[in-house]
Amino acid sequence: MVSPTQHPPSGIKVIIVGAGFGGITAAIECHNKGHDVLLLEAFPELKILGDVISLGPNAGRIIERWGGGSVARELHPITHNNKELVMHRFDGPVVTRTPVTGLVFGSPAFNGHRGELHRCFFAFAQQQGIKIRLGARVVEYFEDADKAGVVLENGERLEADVVVGADGVKSQARALVLGYDDKPRSSGYAIWRTWFTTEELAKDPLTKFFSEGDTHNGWIGPDVHFLAATLKNGRDVSWVCTHTDEKDIEESYSFPGKIEDVLKVVGDWDPVVVKLVKMTPEENMVDWKLVYRDPLPTWISKGARICILGDAAHPFLPTSIQGASQAMEDGVVLACTLFCAGKSRVPLGVRAYERIRYERCRRAQLMGETVRDKWHKADFDNLMSSEDNMRAMDLPHPPWLFWHDAEKHALDVFPQVAKDIEAGKFGTEDIGLQTGVLRRDENGTVVVGNRDFEQPTGEELVQGLVKEQLTAEL
Numbered sequence: 001m002v003s004p005t006q007h008p009p010s011g012i013k014v015i016i017v018g019a020g021f022g023g024i025t026a027a028i029e030c031h032n033k034g035h036d037v038l039l040l041e042a043f044p045e046l047k048i049l050g051d052v053i054s055l056g057p058n059a060g061r062i063i064e065r066w067g068g069g070s071v072a073r074e075l076h077p078i079t080h081n082n083k084e085l086v087m088h089r090f091d092g093p094v095v096t097r098t099p100v101t102g103l104v105f106g107s108p109a110f111n112g113h114r115g116e117l118h119r120c121f122f123a124f125a126q127q128q129g130i131k132i133r134l135g136a137r138v139v140e141y142f143e144d145a146d147k148a149g150v151v152l153e154n155g156e157r158l159e160a161d162v163v164v165g166a167d168g169v170k171s172q173a174r175a176l177v178l179g180y181d182d183k184p185r186s187s188g189y190a191i192w193r194t195w196f197t198t199e200e201l202a203k204d205p206l207t208k209f210f211s212e213g214d215t216h217n218g219w220i221g222p223d224v225h226f227l228a229a230t231l232k233n234g235r236d237v238s239w240v241c242t243h244t245d246e247k248d249i250e251e252s253y254s255f256p257g258k259i260e261d262v263l264k265v266v267g268d269w270d271p272v273v274v275k276l277v278k279m280t281p282e283e284n285m286v287d288w289k290l291v292y293r294d295p296l297p298t299w300i301s302k303g304a305r306i307c308i309l310g311d312a313a314h315p316f317l318p319t320s321i322q323g324a325s326q327a328m329e330d331g332v333v334l335a336c337t338l339f340c341a342g343k344s345r346v347p348l349g350v351r352a353y354e355r356i357r358y359e360r361c362r363r364a365q366l367m368g369e370t371v372r373d374k375w376h377k378a379d380f381d382n383l384m385s386s387e388d389n390m391r392a393m394d395l396p397h398p399p400w401l402f403w404h405d406a407e408k409h410a411l412d413v414f415p416q417v418a419k420d421i422e423a424g425k426f427g428t429e430d431i432g433l434q435t436g437v438l439r440r441d442e443n444g445t446v447v448v449g450n451r452d453f454e455q456p457t458g459e460e461l462v463q464g465l466v467k468e469q470l471t472a473e474l
């Protein structure tokens with residue numbers, strides 16, 4: 001369990017590149033485990049950026065341990081405190097009501113403004129005395145048998161025992177470390193998203209209820225879904241609308257959003273949705289293109305002194321509602337595996353991190369696709385015809401995802417994982433399949449193998465084996 005007090009120094013020096021949710025969590029957890037941390041962030045100053053973001057109960061468990069609960073207490077008033085997610089058919093009728101996870105899974109979820117949550121994380125890292133350098137853009141990574149390091153834009157060279165690329169979806173670390181030029185593909189979808197105060201909504205009888213407390217409503221229609229949440233006791237509102245978009249773009253990207261474009265898609269939906277869209281300040285809207293990336297064959301460098309985590313390793317679709325939570329779990333696990341391995345076995349710690357995390361992340365990623373598809377491809381004509389059809393639209397809350405205690409799990413499985421890695425075993429069955437273990441045999445069948453093979457593409461991994469196994473359990 002996370003130590004309420006600081007562990008003694010481990011002697012392990014860690015450089016973390018990127019102060020997003022993944023990087024900051026890795027920094028806080030590594031610091032707690034006694035590692036000597038330097039956090040580098042390209043942004044020259046902290047800004048309140050983004051709109052709504054979700055941290056599931058599996059992430060809430062991590063946050064609750066920080067500062068004896070002080071960070072969680074700070075987040076409660078600025079995050080979502082509602083009782084249920086009410087899903088509607090696009091034209092209004094209620095399809096299903098899903099109770100929110102809350103303490104059902106032993107820890108709270110924290111859904112709120114990305115910038116506000118991030119500010120709390122950042123402030124806590126600073127209070128811990130973690131060394132943070134803003135305006136420090138990394139342009140190069142290197143490693144040898146004994147150390148790893150980075151070069152900053154200004155030419156400065158920094159060394160450590162391990163370097164962590166937590167530099168987000170447009171990660172440079174991914175290409176520089178893995179030599180893997182994985183081009184993003186259009187997912188075929190984009191999201192309009194926004195955040196504003198409910199003052200004007202309170203004046204209209206149709207939208208007044210948004211301002212009267214925390215609410216969470218969703219509307220599903222053919223290949224579109226729309227989610228609206230109010231927070232801070234109804235003071236702020238955020239909505240997101242996922243819709244098809246075939247624009248060919250190079251990377252996940254955010255453009256200004258236009259109300260008229262949204263109305264072309266939902267203009268004949270439930271009048272509540274139409275009114276909400278029309279009352280949105282256009283300057284607060286973004287059009288966020290969703291790109292897809294194949295699963296990477298590995299998240300670690302050849303010498304296992306550099307690794308990637310968070311979006312750099314595994315970007316998520318928003319319908320998984322797990323991108324930030326999985327990035328946070330990565331940071332927790334890496335801190336633990338380095339702690340267990342010790343300074344003399346840093347590469348073992350890095351390898352164990354990947355082995356423990358890879359399959360779980362993949363599983364969570366796939367959930368995003370499953371949820372989007374079930375909402376978008378529902379049989380809308382017959383949706384209301386049976387209780388089963390309606391309940392099928394519930395947002396899933398799988399216990400394997402939300403009950404998970406990343407720290408306890410990592411500490412529990414480390415001895416076996418380390419033994420298997422040292423013995424050259426390709427995987428550790430108890431924690432699922434691991435990276436780089438699938439290949440095609442001479443008949444074209446995807447089979448379990450070792451690393452000395454031509455890596456199947458991500459699509460093959462998904463189509464060939466992993467998807468069938470994993471979606472069956474969702």
Ligand SMILES: Cc1cc2nc3c(=O)[nH]c(=O)nc-3n(C[C@H](O)[C@H](O)[C@H](O)COP(=O)(O)OP(=O)(O)OC[C@H]3O[C@@H](n4cnc5c(N)ncnc54)[C@H](O)[C@@H]3O)c2cc1C
Binds near residue numbers: 041167323
């Ligand atoms: C500005 C911003 C706004 C966002 N808004 C939302 C939102 O509203 N809703 C939502 O669901 N998700 C949002 N996201 C994405 C979300 O935060 C991530 O999907 C998730 O939290 C995983 O976080 P991460 O730490 O892996 O990556 P990120 O949160 O993307 O963090 C990566 C960090 O690395 C830094 N970085 C990148 N390259 C370098 C470099 N070469 N050297 C040093 N530092 C570098 C970036 O500046 C960034 O701070 C946003 C991300 C960013 C960066």
